[in-house]
Amino acid sequence: MGLGNPVVEEFERALAAGQQVEHAVAVSTGTAAVHLALHALDVGPGDEVIVPAHTFIGSASPVTYLGARPVFADVTPDTHCLDPDSVKSLLTERTKAIVVVHINGVAADMSALSALAADAGVPLVEDMAQALGTAIGGRPVGGFGDLACVSLFEQKVITSGGEGGAVLTDNPVYAERVRRLRSHGEGPIEGRPGxxxxxxxxxxxxxTAVQAAIGLSQHSRLDEMVDARRRNAGYLSERLADVEGLELPVEPENTVHAFWKYVVRAVPGHGRPPAAEIAATLRSRGVPVLLRYPFPLHKQPAFAEHRSMSLPVAERLSQELLALPSHPGLMEQHLDHIADEVRRAFSE
Structure with a gap:
């Protein structure tokens, strides 16, 4: 059952083909995609859903929309993605799903996480809001879990004109449920055509059809835009490789990093200022740098009941990560300015 709009359906076919899955269901936002994916899994009151603490709130808030409880897991120090060991320690009989986020465009360890989920009999939801263009073993992310969630927000790898998203799956039952849920739960009446x-x-x-048309245009340039991001990231890495106290992004073996964000770590010590101070210095010199998730989800007021949790990697990274620009609109002179100012900030 589709929306009956040929432009939306064409966009869905393009997304599904590009991510090598059977079904794509276009929705209004990336957060709506997570919401509908979890609803399709019948997540509800009394259930628990494991979510990384180091991510955007939209990975976790849909859990609470459905009356369930988010359970925050730690992340790995290199990729900043969900840590399989942390997930394993949090699995209970109430675990209804695991949300794995391919953060910043880097691929999570889907081999380990898929094995964990399969052993526990728990569905795996890929939040790939930041990871169109990311691949593992030559295969795009989005088809490794039971469902996957795309964001088409204006700042993402591609956009559908400000907001938008999609749910991906190979499961026709999940796809049909999401299609129905996205449109007031309505569907055909058996035996009463029309x-x-x-x-x-x-x-x-x-x-909307207008958003889908923009999304189609953007999707046709996905490879081009990801290639540009990767070139920009490679250029920055070459220029910054020898900066003491600066840890560069990793690209796990046999994966493709889409570099939605170029995230570096300001290693503490040796009299260097903290990441927040470095970020302020860089911004004052014309580099639009941001701290990357400076407040882990379990430390934010919306999830106050989780404040006593200890997730040491997520908590440490919140004080050390900086997101540098890598978007396709950057030219060599922009990248040189970024690299020069970063080198200067770390040497002062």
Whole structure:
């Protein structure tokens, strides 16, 4: 059951083909995609969903929309993605799903996480809001879990004109459920052609035809834009490789990093100022750098009940990570300015 709009359906086919999955269901936002994916898995009151603490709140808030409880896991110090060992320690009989985020465009350890999920009999949801263009073993992310969630927000790798998203899956039952839920729970009435009614209470999480048309145009340039990001990241890495106290992004073996963000670590010590001070210095010199997730989710007021948790890697990274620009619009002179100012900030 589709929306009946040929532009939306064409965009869905393009997304599905590009990510090598059977079904793509276009929705209004990336957060809506996570919401609908978890709803399709029947997540509800009494359930727990494991989510990384080092991510955007939209990976976790849909858990609470459904009355379930987010359980925050730690991340790895190199990729900043979900740590399989932390996940294993948090699995219980109440675990209804695991949300794995391919953060910044780097691929999570899907081999270990998929094995964990399979052993526990728990569905795996890939949050690939930041990872269109990311691949593992030559295969795009999005087809390793039971469902995957795409964001098409204006700042992402590609956009559908400000907001937008999609749910990806190889499972036709999940795809049909998401299609119904995104449009008020409505669907055809068996034996009464042309008539629909609400089979269940759903949402208005539809993507418009105008947004889909923009998304189609952007999607046709996905490879070009990811290549540009990777070139920019490579250029920065060459220029910054010898800067003492600066840890560069990693690209795990046999993966492709889409570099939605070029995230570096300011290693503490040797009298260097903290990352927040370095970021302020860089901004004053015309480099639009940001601290990367300076507040782990379990330390934020919205999730106050989790504040006593100790997730040491996520907590440490919150004080040390800087996101530098890597978007396709950057020219060599921009990259040189960024590299020069970073080198200067770390040597002062």
């Amino acid at each position: 008539l629909i009614w609400a089979h269940e209470v759903g949402y208005n999480h539809r993507l």
